[in-house]
Amino acid sequence: MSSENSPTRIRILKAAWELLETNPGVAARMSDIAKKAGVSRQALYLHFPNRTELFIATTKYQDEMFGVQDMLSKSRAATTGHERLDAFIEAWGNYIPKIFGVAKTLMVMQATDEDAARAWGERMQDMREGCAAAVAALDRDGALNLDPEGATDLLWTLLSIPTWEHLTQLCGWPQERYIATIKRLALGGLTTPPHAPNAA
Amino acid sequence: MSSENSPTRIRILKAAWELLETNPGVAARMSDIAKKAGVSRQALYLHFPNRTELFIATTKYQDEMFGVQDMLSKSRAATTGHERLDAFIEAWGNYIPKIFGVAKTLMVMQATDEDAARAWGERMQDMREGCAAAVAALDRDGALNLDPEGATDLLWTLLSIPTWEHLTQLCGWPQERYIATIKRLALGGLTTPPHAPNAA
DNA sequence: CGTTGACTTTACACAGTGTAAATTTACACC
DNA sequence: GGTGTAAATTTACACTGTGTAAAGTCAACG
Numbered sequence: 001m002s003s004e005n006s007p008t009r010i011r012i013l014k015a016a017w018e019l020l021e022t023n024p025g026v027a028a029r030m031s032d033i034a035k036k037a038g039v040s041r042q043a044l045y046l047h048f049p050n051r052t053e054l055f056i057a058t059t060k061y062q063d064e065m066f067g068v069q070d071m072l073s074k075s076r077a078a079t080t081g082h083e084r085l086d087a088f089i090e091a092w093g094n095y096i097p098k099i100f101g102v103a104k105t106l107m108v109m110q111a112t113d114e115d116a117a118r119a120w121g122e123r124m125q126d127m128r129e130g131c132a133a134a135v136a137a138l139d140r141d142g143a144l145n146l147d148p149e150g151a152t153d154l155l156w157t158l159l160s161i162p163t164w165e166h167l168t169q170l171c172g173w174p175q176e177r178y179i180a181t182i183k184r185l186a187l188g189g190l191t192t193p194p195h196a197p198n199a200a
Numbered sequence: 201m202s203s204e205n206s207p208t209r210i211r212i213l214k215a216a217w218e219l220l221e222t223n224p225g226v227a228a229r230m231s232d233i234a235k236k237a238g239v240s241r242q243a244l245y246l247h248f249p250n251r252t253e254l255f256i257a258t259t260k261y262q263d264e265m266f267g268v269q270d271m272l273s274k275s276r277a278a279t280t281g282h283e284r285l286d287a288f289i290e291a292w293g294n295y296i297p298k299i300f301g302v303a304k305t306l307m308v309m310q311a312t313d314e315d316a317a318r319a320w321g322e323r324m325q326d327m328r329e330g331c332a333a334a335v336a337a338l339d340r341d342g343a344l345n346l347d348p349e350g351a352t353d354l355l356w357t358l359l360s361i362p363t364w365e366h367l368t369q370l371c372g373w374p375q376e377r378y379i380a381t382i383k384r385l386a387l388g389g390l391t392t393p394p395h396a397p398n399a400a
Numbered sequence: 401c402g403t404t405g406a407c408t409t410t411a412c413a414c415a416g417t418g419t420a421a422a423t424t425t426a427c428a429c430c
Numbered sequence: 431g432g433t434g435t436a437a438a439t440t441t442a443c444a445c446t447g448t449g450t451a452a453a454g455t456c457a458a459c460g
Contacts, residue, residue: 008406025311029447040408045449104311111225111308124370153371154381162362170324171353181354181389188388189381208437229416240439242419250418 009047012037016058021101025108027051052109056119058102066098072130081138082191086183088134089159092127093179096164103161124160131155135190143191151190158186209247212237213261216254221301225308227255252309256319258302266298272330281338282391286383288334289359292327293379296364303361324360331355335390343391351390358386 015037019028030051034041048054063069075087096103109116135151138144144151157163159182167173167181215237219228230251234241248254263269275287296303309316335351338344344351357363359382367373367381 006406027312030449031447042409042450043407046406050449108308108311111304112227153367153373154385157363157366157371160362160366162360162366163357166357166360166362167353171357173353185354185385185389189385206437230418231416241417242440243438245418246437 006047008037008039008043012039012044012047012054013058013061016054017062017102020055020058020105024101025104027055027105027109030054052113052115055102055106055109056116059099059106059119059123062099062102066095068095071095075130076133078137081134081141081143082187084137085134085155085186085190088130089183089186090179092130092159093164093182094175096161097168097175100161100165104165107161124156127159128152128156131159138191145190145192154189155186158182158189206247208237208239208243210261212239212244212247212254213258216258217262217302220255220258220305224301225304227251227305227309230254252313252315255302255306255309256316259299259306259319259323262299262302266295268295271295275330276333278337281334281341281343282387284337285334285355285386285390288330289383289386290379292330292359293364293382294375296361297368297375300361300365304365307361324356327359328352328356331359338391345390345392354389355386358382358389 012033015033016028019032019036020026030044031041033054034044037044044054048057071091072088075084075091078084078087106116106120110120111117132148132152135144135148135155138151139148146154163182164178167178168175173181212233215233216228219232219236220226230244231241233254234244237244244254248257271291272288275284275291278284278287306316306320310320311317332348332352335344335348335355338351339348346354363382364378367378368375373381
């Protein structure tokens, strides 16, 4: 399996990344990836036990390259619950397009491949933690309209990748509109207004 | 291809239906379906040109069996926009669990199969019409908060199958809670309250 | 100079889809 | 009863893609 960051391993990961990004969900063949990486198909199996694990490694590589942890932790800086909610939505919502190609592939594979399902499930569970934290902040402000569990579920759903895909890919919404709308929807769905809104 | 409703054809469709329902998204093999239908694998090809078309035919068969048209047209009876929105959400939202198994399969295949993508796209486009009609009703009442196009996109997304899947399958919400929440979210996201709400 | 590690090359087993053609079964009509 | 015909079955095969296996190349390192 060779060392964790051998140059060839990295080249393979980058090749997979590019291929999945240009063709989201289609699951490039091993031979395609090998070709793109400039190695033999068999070489892929020297670094990854199988196709699924290669793709899982690709998501992890992306997370590492982009520094998801840093990015999401910034949203924890916000003081009020509302600010924190917005910051989290912005952070994650703007992260989705960067990872969509690979993510979509894993989501599709999830249906038939147990390992893919497990890996993807864990990843989504991590994201849920972020939602839970934002909800907790709202709760501390006494702004929450629902039980924290349900509110987390709801935010988690609004920020799910299929929702992003539907609005931006299918409906053709620009990213900013997506972000703005999810913010509005989340705020309306989770919180109760702090004081009388636009009433006469 | 034999006649449209030969008994064997129906048996095959029912077999596919059952298999896809018990194992959503996994795309049963032709041999599995044949076995379940009690015919030879080759017989499937006498009735359907390929696996994709068999699954597409299965969704159409479901729609026919359940009478989607009737069901959705009932939501058109409601007078006010608000009532109509609720009726539509209830009709479609309660239809999803009935078709989920087969639908999920087609959604997964969509990524790799062009025919599946086209068929599924058309189906979702039909559903969008329903959303547009509900939005139009709200607009006539002057209750709409957004442009009709954007409101339709939003309702369409809230009522999408992945959203249902996320809340009921992943989060484990009971169907009624799903319906109630989507109603609330849609109302809040699309409309502006008719008069001053709970302001002091 | 020999060893070691990384990669290539060639070959193959296996699963699943779809094509093809010969054969069986059953029923319908004269 | 014999013939024709449609629906299925049976058998065989081509093709694609994954993953395994093993032998060979080649350069670096000691």
